[in-house]
Amino acid sequence: MERTCCFTGHRFIHKDKIQNIKDSINNLIMDLSNKGVTNFMCGGALGFDTLVALLVLEQKKKLTLVLPCINQADNWSKNDILVYQLIKDSADCIIYTSKEFDKDCMLKRNRYMVDNSDYVVAYLDGRESGGTLYTVNYAKKLKREIIII
Secondary structure (H helix, E strand, O other): OOEEEEEEEOOOOOOOOHHHHHHHHHHHHHHHHHOOEEEEEEOOOOOHHHHHHHHHHHOOOEEEEEEOOOOOOOOOOHHHHHHHHHHHHHOOEEEEOOOOOOOOHHHHHHHHHHHOOOEEEEEOOOOOOOHHHHHHHHHHHOOOEEEEO
């Protein structure tokens, strides 16, 4: 049986914290692989999701992108779209949880990842609301193993 880990985190990461987060994620990917995790899922958003996807690919692990909608990157910068396309081209699997953007597509994506994961790794920066906190609370309800960085 395949064991899966999903990642959730904020779109903005302060540049002073990026290297520590990279180091933590790289170590977690190795540790979770040693615990039998063979599939790593992320939501394809800017910031934390992009960072994680690149690190998973760098370690040559299975990457499943769970995307909220087909047109997620329509308003992104040219550079962000290029990185996004590189990640999509390199992913082992892409799942869209909605066809078009709507008010619930991000929540559907986050629920799908938690529903289909054994582990949930979250980057929380202290905010008391938002999609990342919602996802962590949803994971708690489902009794997933949660790792906060």
